Amino acid sequence: MALYIHNRDNWTDFTWDSKKVLLKLSETRHLQGKLLGRMESLGFDLQNEAILNTLTLEIVKSSEIEGEILETEQVRSSIARRLGIDIAGAIESERHIDGIVEMMLDATQRYDLPLTKERLFGWHSALFPTGWSNLFKITVADWRKDTKGSMQVVAGPLGKEKVHFEAPAAERIDYEMEKLLDWIENEIEVDPVLKAAIAHLWFVTIHPFEDGNGRITRAITEMILARSDNSVKRFYSMSAQIRVERKQYYGVLERTQKGNSEITEWILWFLACLQEAIKATYVVLQKVLQKAEFWKMHAATILNERQQKMINRLFNGFTGKLTTTKWGKICKCSQDTALRDIQDLIKKNILHKDPSGGRSTNYELVEMPATNN
Numbered sequence: 001m002a003l004y005i006h007n008r009d010n011w012t013d014f015t016w017d018s019k020k021v022l023l024k025l026s027e028t029r030h031l032q033g034k035l036l037g038r039m040e041s042l043g044f045d046l047q048n049e050a051i052l053n054t055l056t057l058e059i060v061k062s063s064e065i066e067g068e069i070l071e072t073e074q075v076r077s078s079i080a081r082r083l084g085i086d087i088a089g090a091i092e093s094e095r096h097i098d099g100i101v102e103m104m105l106d107a108t109q110r111y112d113l114p115l116t117k118e119r120l121f122g123w124h125s126a127l128f129p130t131g132w133s134n135l136f137k138i139t140v141a142d143w144r145k146d147t148k149g150s151m152q153v154v155a156g157p158l159g160k161e162k163v164h165f166e167a168p169a170a171e172r173i174d175y176e177m178e179k180l181l182d183w184i185e186n187e188i189e190v191d192p193v194l195k196a197a198i199a200h201l202w203f204v205t206i207h208p209f210e211d212g213n214g215r216i217t218r219a220i221t222e223m224i225l226a227r228s229d230n231s232v233k234r235f236y237s238m239s240a241q242i243r244v245e246r247k248q249y250y251g252v253l254e255r256t257q258k259g260n261s262e263i264t265e266w267i268l269w270f271l272a273c274l275q276e277a278i279k280a281t282y283v284v285l286q287k288v289l290q291k292a293e294f295w296k297m298h299a300a301t302i303l304n305e306r307q308q309k310m311i312n313r314l315f316n317g318f319t320g321k322l323t324t325t326k327w328g329k330i331c332k333c334s335q336d337t338a339l340r341d342i343q344d345l346i347k348k349n350i351l352h353k354d355p356s357g358g359r360s361t362n363y364e365l366v367e368m369p370a371t372n373n
Helices: 018-040 044-065 072-083 095-109 117-128 170-186 192-206 215-231 237-246 246-257 265-297 305-317 324-331 335-347
Strands: 152-155 162-166 349-354 363-365
Touching: 018 044, 018 192, 018 215, 018 265, 044 072, 044 095, 044 215, 044 237, 044 265, 044 305, 044 335, 072 095, 072 305, 095 117, 117 170, 117 215, 117 305, 162 246, 170 192, 192 215, 192 246, 192 265, 237 246, 237 265, 246 265, 265 305, 305 324, 305 335, 305 363, 324 335, 335 349
Parallel strands: none
Antiparallel strands: 152 162, 349 363
16 A cells, blocks of 8 residues: 555546635635735835735745744845845845745746746755755755655654655656646646645655755745736735644645545645635735834934834834843844833834833834724
């Protein structure tokens, strides 16, 4: 009996319940069109702000799924530089962050270019510019070689690890990837959103690289979703929603990879996840509109550079609680200076003390009324 889906003959002859899938696909396409219509009604600057927020979220959360925490402001600054978007308080970004950004922008801004083996190798090089993954030297810009044994997805405490999945042998990768890339570029009867779901499962099952498969899987997904939108403008983040539903994601993947090429459960989960990603965009949009309204209201308010920088950070999504210590570290100033900056913003009704309290005093933005723009 075949243990994994890829052990079966003709394993990529996927089947699904058309009635159930088409109903869910129709709902998803409706939400997708509604969101894109709403975003197109915004001005150019607000669109750019939304795109910048979405791409930042996509890259940060895609890495977070793999256990890597990226500095959000570095990611944001790197994206802004490459898209030619002028932002206040831009900072320098590390080489590996620039590589991750370059991969995602190539996938989404050049979505109409063919996906080839060489292009995937370029993405892999961008992910691992030094040829190392943490403390391990890896094969970069080439398929994995399995020199140390089969590629396995393993989890659990040391000595009690559980093998969740074992990928196809290295000698099969060229054939399997050639088949997948041909299908992505030449299959025209499958809806692009449905194609994104199938390609995601197909690629992550082949697991062709020694490392970085998850992030490249999600980049391919975003590329095909951009094709479904026929637009370089990204307003929703699939990775952000997968991060929220990570346990369910790995669960449905494992069940499907141990199945029999009937992938209805996977497709329905993917479409439901995409729907939630689209709905979550309205929260991001509200923040974008509130930020624009804030700066419009405070156009004449005197604020120093540190205050402007921190206010933008709070609107863009600040990690944790804002304290004088964090203010000082981020703005490279003393805690006394940080406290004076904060007290000035409290007087101007921009910040207030967090009523929940805690061991150290922290602060948050005064809530603005919801905008109906």
